[in-house]
Amino acid sequence: xxxxxxxxxxxxxxxxxxxxxxxxxxxxxxxxxxxxxxxxxxxxxxxxxxxxxxxxxxxxxxxxxxxxxxxxxxxxxxxxxxxxxxxxxxxxxxxxxxxxxxxxxxxxxxxxxxxxxxxxxxxxxxxxxxxxxxxxxxxxxxxxxxxxxxxxxxxxxxxxxxxxxxxxxxxxxxxxxxxxxxxxxxxxx
Numbered sequence: 001x002x003x004x005x006x007x008x009x010x011x012x013x014x015x016x017x018x019x020x021x022x023x024x025x026x027x028x029x030x031x032x033x034x035x036x037x038x039x040x041x042x043x044x045x046x047x048x049x050x051x052x053x054x055x056x057x058x059x060x061x062x063x064x065x066x067x068x069x070x071x072x073x074x075x076x077x078x079x080x081x082x083x084x085x086x087x088x089x090x091x092x093x094x095x096x097x098x099x100x101x102x103x104x105x106x107x108x109x110x111x112x113x114x115x116x117x118x119x120x121x122x123x124x125x126x127x128x129x130x131x132x133x134x135x136x137x138x139x140x141x142x143x144x145x146x147x148x149x150x151x152x153x154x155x156x157x158x159x160x161x162x163x164x165x166x167x168x169x170x171x172x173x174x175x176x177x178x179x180x181x182x183x184x185x186x187x188x189x
Contacts, residue, residue, distance in 0.1 A: 002133050003154050004065070005029050007092060010140045011063060014090075015053050015177065018065035019046040022094050024162055026065055034180040038173045044070045047077035047091060054086035054148075057181070061088050061144070068095045068115065075118060081149050082123020089148040091119070094156045119151035127151040 004025040011032070018026040019039040030036050037053070039046050050064035071077075071093055081089065093115055116127040126146050130136040136154060143152055168176075 001025050001029070003094065003136060003156050006133070006137050006140055007063065007065065010144050012061065012144075014061035014063050015057060015181075016063045016065060017046050017050040017053065019044075020067040020070045021096065021162065022065035022067050022092070033173075034176050036173060037177055038168065038170055041170055044074040044077075046070065047074065047081055050089060050091065051077075051081050051084055051086060054089040055084065058086075058088060061090065062086070064089065064091045066091060066093045068093055071115065072113070078119050078122040078124070078151075082119070084149075085123065085125075086149055087147045090143060090146075090150045090152060091124075092152045092154060094154050096156055116151055116153050119149075124149045124151045127153070129153045129155075131155045 004022065008026075008029050008031055013032070013035065015035050015037065016026065016030065016032075017037045017039060023038055023040060026036070027033070027038065037049060039049060046064050046066045050062050054062040081091065095115070116129050120127050125148055127150070128139060128143055130139060130152070143150060
């Protein structure tokens with residue numbers, strides 16, 4: 001929860017795509033739900049959706065809030081982002097050291113995967129890793145200044161009680177984001 005609060009503090013007007021456990025926490029702290037895309041039904045597609053938004057909105061920052069377990073199911077998304085080279089994309093991965101998203105059952109060999117190195121070898125411009133909240137709080141300012149794509153791995157320990165998913169549907173969230181991003185139409189008489 002504290003990590004998502006830190007990201008929210010630095011988000012400014014960024015579009016945010018979140019999924020899985022990150023979405024549960026993000027929906028509780030986001031100060032701009034009108035710029036949030038919630039992916040609750042297609043969790044492993046957050047990188048692809050974030051990439052699409054980054055390419056469609058090149059002047060604005062796009063943040064992807066992903067989780068280690070969902071990213072693992074679609075590592076090819078890292079290569080697609082690297083090849084597309086969106087300068088405005090920051091891909092956060094919350095690495096759950098307690099494996100709470102899988103009911104405490106560790107994912108076999110997940111500890112042996114260096115997601116930051118995979119991102120860099122896939123073409124990301126920069127990568128960061130944070131193991132301590134204090135380091136994250138200090139480092140996020142630098143992260144948000146970088147030209148992307150940027151990969152950020154944050155080690156988190158989740159409480160056993162997880163926040164609920166947001167009550168709004170994905171379609172409702174998309175409609176709100178679309179309305180927020182649509183230019184105001186002025187009628188001329």
